[in-house]
Amino acid sequence: MELRKLLEMDKFDNECKKENKIECKKIREYRSTEYDVERNEHIETGEYCSSYPIVLKSDGTVWDKASLYIDFLRSDRNRSSALLRTAGNDLLDFLRFMEANNLNMLHLPIKKAQRVTFRYRHDLLEREKEFKLNGHKKIGRNTISQRINRIVDFYEFCIENKIFTFTELDNRPYTLLKKRIYFEDEKGFTQKKVVRSSDLSIPRAPRAIQTSDSIKDGRKLHPLTEQEQSIFISYLKASNNRVLQLICLIALTTGARIQSICTLRVNDIKNMMISKKVKGSFKKIEIGGGESIDNKNDKKYIIFFHTELLEMLNNYINSEEWKERSTQSYYKNKNNYVFLTKFGEPFYTSRKELEDRKNRL
DNA sequence: ACGCCTTACATCCAAGGATC
DNA sequence: GATCCTTGGATGTAAGGCGT
Structure with a gap:
C-alpha cells in the first residue's frame, strides 16, 4: 500500500479513536488522489465513490486489512459503492464475532472445528x-450464505497479496473445492459447469413459492383492495403535504414504483405535456433501460399518466413551493427532480445523479 | 445449481422543530 | 426548557438478477 493511503488512514484513525465500538463508518463523496512529488500536489485519479465504507475496531482504529480489501474491490474489481457497503457490513459482522470471542484471523488450530473460520x-x-x-427474522439463510462467502474471498485476497505469509497460516482456514453444477441453458439443454466453492459455504434458501394473491417484486406485494384504496384516498385528501399527495396519486393511478416516481424530472413532465395522447386521455413515458427515470434493475417499462394528473404535476412544477425547494437543490433549474424535500433534497437519488455528480455536472 | 452483485425495504438513530 | 414529533440518514437484512 502506498504511503499516502496509510497517512490518510492514520488521520482517520485519530478522528475515530474517541468512540469504542465496532462499526462501519462512511466517507461521503470519496475521490481518490495521487501525490505528485514534483508539483507537490494531490491529483485526482478520477475514481469516485458516492460513499466509501471504513470498518472500525472496538479501539476505534481502522481495520487495515478490511480497508485494503475494500479498496481492492473498488479499484481492481471496479465495484459499486453499494457493494462496498455490503462488503463492509459483512466484514464488520466477522470482526464483531472475532472480538466477542477473542479470536483473530490466524487462529487456525489443528482441529478444524476450532479454527476461526x-x-x-x-x-x-x-x-x-x-x-x-x-x-422473528433477524438473520436469514441468504445473508449467512453471503457472509461466509465474503470471508473466503477476503482470506483469498489476503493470501494472494501476501498479507499473511505461509508460516503464519498453521492450518488452512478453509479448503477450496470445485463443485460440478447442472443447469438448463436458454435452449433447454442441461449444461454442466464447474464452479469455485469451499468447505465453508452454506447453501442458500430455496426460492419462495409465489402465492396467487401477491405480486412478486423483490418481496411479496399485495394490491390494495377497493375499500383500502378509498380509505387511503380520504386520508390523502386531508393531508396538507402537496408532494405526498402527488406522489401517492401517481402511485395509485399509474402503478409506478416510488423509485420511478421520485426520479421523475421536470423535463419528463414538460415532454409529456406536448406529446400525443394515447389510449384516450393518457400520455406515455418510457422508464428504465438508460432513460432518465429509474426503474428497478433498470428494466425498460412504459407508464401511462392521465392528462388530469399531468396538469396537476405541471401546476406543481410552476408553483412557488417548487421554485423555493429547487433553489436549494443540486440541479437548481437544470432539469431538476419534480419532487424535492423542503431542504431541496431528492427523495431518491437517481442513477443519473450519481453519474452527474461523478462528472461534476 | 452456485456465487457474486445489486437493490428494496425495514428499522434504528440523531438532529431539529413544534408544543406545552 | 423538557418532551414529543418529524424527518433524513445510517444501518442491516435478504430477495432477485445474472453469469457461469
Whole structure:
C-alpha cells in the first residue's frame, strides 16, 4: 500500500479513536488522489465513490486489512459503492464475532472445528436458528450464505497479496473445492459447469413459492383492495403535504414504483405535456433501460399518466413551493427532480445523479 | 445449481422543530 | 426548557438478477 493511503488512514484513525465500538463508518463523496512529488500536489485519479465504507475496531482504529480489501474491490474489481457497503457490513459482522470471542484471523488450530473460520460459520448457523426459533427474522439463510462467502474471498485476497505469509497460516482456514453444477441453458439443454466453492459455504434458501394473491417484486406485494384504496384516498385528501399527495396519486393511478416516481424530472413532465395522447386521455413515458427515470434493475417499462394528473404535476412544477425547494437543490433549474424535500433534497437519488455528480455536472 | 452483485425495504438513530 | 414529533440518514437484512 502506498504511503499516502496509510497517512490518510492514520488521520482517520485519530478522528475515530474517541468512540469504542465496532462499526462501519462512511466517507461521503470519496475521490481518490495521487501525490505528485514534483508539483507537490494531490491529483485526482478520477475514481469516485458516492460513499466509501471504513470498518472500525472496538479501539476505534481502522481495520487495515478490511480497508485494503475494500479498496481492492473498488479499484481492481471496479465495484459499486453499494457493494462496498455490503462488503463492509459483512466484514464488520466477522470482526464483531472475532472480538466477542477473542479470536483473530490466524487462529487456525489443528482441529478444524476450532479454527476461526469454522467457528464463525457455526456462529452464523446458530444465529439463524436462534431467530427462527424465536419467530422473528433477524438473520436469514441468504445473508449467512453471503457472509461466509465474503470471508473466503477476503482470506483469498489476503493470501494472494501476501498479507499473511505461509508460516503464519498453521492450518488452512478453509479448503477450496470445485463443485460440478447442472443447469438448463436458454435452449433447454442441461449444461454442466464447474464452479469455485469451499468447505465453508452454506447453501442458500430455496426460492419462495409465489402465492396467487401477491405480486412478486423483490418481496411479496399485495394490491390494495377497493375499500383500502378509498380509505387511503380520504386520508390523502386531508393531508396538507402537496408532494405526498402527488406522489401517492401517481402511485395509485399509474402503478409506478416510488423509485420511478421520485426520479421523475421536470423535463419528463414538460415532454409529456406536448406529446400525443394515447389510449384516450393518457400520455406515455418510457422508464428504465438508460432513460432518465429509474426503474428497478433498470428494466425498460412504459407508464401511462392521465392528462388530469399531468396538469396537476405541471401546476406543481410552476408553483412557488417548487421554485423555493429547487433553489436549494443540486440541479437548481437544470432539469431538476419534480419532487424535492423542503431542504431541496431528492427523495431518491437517481442513477443519473450519481453519474452527474461523478462528472461534476 | 452456485456465487457474486445489486437493490428494496425495514428499522434504528440523531438532529431539529413544534408544543406545552 | 423538557418532551414529543418529524424527518433524513445510517444501518442491516435478504430477495432477485445474472453469469457461469
